Amino acid sequence: MDTATPTEVSLLRLATAGSVDDGKSTLVGRLLHDCKAVFADQLDAVERVSRERGLTGADLALLTDGLRAEREQGITIDVAYRYFATPHRRFILADTPGHVQYTRNMVTGASTAQLAVVLVDARNGVVEQTRRHAAVAALLRVPHVVLAVNKMDLVGYDEAVFAPIADEFTAYAARLGVPDVTAIPISALAGDNVVEPSASMDWYGGPTLLEHLEAVDVEEDPAAHPARFPVQYVLRPQTPGEFRDYRGYAGQLVSGVLRPGDQVVVLPSGQRSTIAGIDRLGERDVEVAFAPQSVTLRLADDLDVSRGDVIAPAAHAPQATQDVAATVCHLSDRPLRPGDRVLLRHGTRTVNAIVRSLDARLDIDTLAEQHDADSLSVNEIGRVSLRTAAPLALDHYTDNRRTGSFLLIDPSDGATLTAGMVGTPLSAAAATTAAAAGGV
Incomplete structure (x- = not known):
């Protein structure tokens, strides 16, 4: 079914990832600069700061490292979202950090991405953090991955x-199950x-x-x-x-x-x-x-329908359940433990829930499962079983990324946990990635 008109320009959501100092922010800055997506005053500010640091050219990484701590330390800490467009496509780009302690930010940036750009330094090759980010991209079911081998000039x-x-x-x-990988040699600088x-890589x-x-x-x-x-x-x-008998249910059709x-x-x-009918603005x-x-x-x-309910085809509806088995990435400094009472937000519905068990934790270095874990700390990935106070209409994440995902929230202060x-089968992912780690 063709749902687009000839005048529509498609949208691509992408995220960058890679190890520290592989040049992610410089690459994003180069994309923005060469696509003419940088305002003159922004470029002037970057050139001024670059001169103050004794650099001979503009440090394009400054276009994305917006936090003061990022500029001072020369690292990326938070996810930096950038929007730009070409005549062929619009882009929403998430520049994610490379440090291990900010893995949670990579999960945030890649959760809605259709493509992930994983950078490696040509001098160092594939390192542990490269494999870690590839594993996260595979776990989040990002369908396309670009390997950008950076610093080829060096x-x-x-x-x-x-x-x-x-x-x-x-x-x-390929062992992780990533369906599409494209490798491109680049120099972001x-x-x-x-x-x-490049005239230097004939x-x-x-x-x-950009062409890709x-x-x-x-x-x-x-x-x-x-x-x-x-x-x-x-x-x-x-x-x-006014429309005396009108009763409608508004929302976004997510699939x-x-x-x-x-x-x-x-x-x-x-x-x-x-x-009976469908209305649009x-x-x-x-x-x-x-x-x-x-x-x-x-x-x-005339049914009793309220916010948080899910309307689905009668012949292809998800199963409503109170028992949830899921793979999770813990995002908070507060550990997640069995017995914790949390709020579970799924789509437009929020319900009380309890962590019944922590079934496994993924060792992010060896990519092996640990079955004796008693908690999940910040940035750790694990498999948990939850019990909710009310049924939820859930799909498997592999079938539907929108209705197969959720957030756990601290009921005391509303912080995302x-x-x-x-x-998502953490055990299968761990077995696959562990085998891959042993073979490279």
């Missing part, structure tokens, strides 16, 4: 340096193969990084996945006599396609009805709604 633009690194990483990613082709016949980002296929047929519609707001007439006449079920109650009775449109659904029956992925 190794004489030598193909004999690039090829073994590309082969090693590609083999490792000099601009080689970032936006413009042995490379592939696309530049513009061409990679990230469009999905909305009909390929069952419809999921979390209700965000119940609409009733505000003025007496799939819905049409008037479709048989649907409201979860977790299990009530069934038929879609400024339009009444549209013929079809598809993800990620925001619409209002009208049902044929943990990001979770329903049913």
Whole structure:
């Protein structure tokens, strides 16, 4: 089903990752600079600070390292989001930190990414943090990965340096189950193969990084996945006599396609009805709604539907359950332990929950499972079992990233504790990555 018009420009969400000092911020700055996405006053400020530091040229990393602590330390601490566009595509880019203690930020940046750019320093090759970030990208089911072998200018633009690194990483990613890997030799500092082709690497016949980002296929047929519609707001007439019988359920269709006449079920109650009509901003009775449109659904029956409920096709509905088995990445300095009482936020619904057990913890260095763990500390990945106070309509994360993910929240102060992925097999991931680690 063709849902786009000829005038639409597609959107790509991407994240950068890699080890410390591999040049992620410089690469992002180079992309912005060479795509003419930097204002003149921003560039002037970067050039001024660069001169103050005794540099002969502009340090493009300063375009993304926005926090004062980042500028002072010369490192990336927080996820820096940048927006830019070319005539072919729009981009939302998350520049994520490389330090081990900020792994949680990489999870945040890659959670919605369609593509991850993993950098390596050509002088160092694939290191442990490279494998760690590849494992996180695989766990988060990022469908496309680019290996950007950076600083090729420091190794004489030598193909004999690039090829073994590309082969090693590609083999490792394949064992992780990453479906698509593209290796590109670059120099972010000099601009080689970032936006413009490099005159120093005539042995490379592939696309530049920007060419690949513009061409990679990230469009999905909305009909390929069952419809999921979390209700965000119940609409009733505000003025007496105005659409007296109108009752609609507003929200964003996060996957799939819905049409008037479709048989649907409201979860977790299990009530069934038929879609009587679909309204969109400024339009009444549209013929079809598809993800990620925001619409209002009208049902044929007067049901008890409220915020947090999920409307789904009756024939392809998720199972409502109070028992949740998931892989989680812990994001808080407060450890997560069995017995902890938390809030679980899934889509537009928030319920009380308890951590029943910590079933395993992933050793981020060896990528092996530890079954004797009694807590998860910040940045650690593990497998937990939860019990919720009310049923939730959950999909497996491998089937639907939006309805298969959730957050655990501290009920005392509202702080985010943990990001979770329903049913993601940590044990399989650990076995695969451990085997890969032994083979590289």
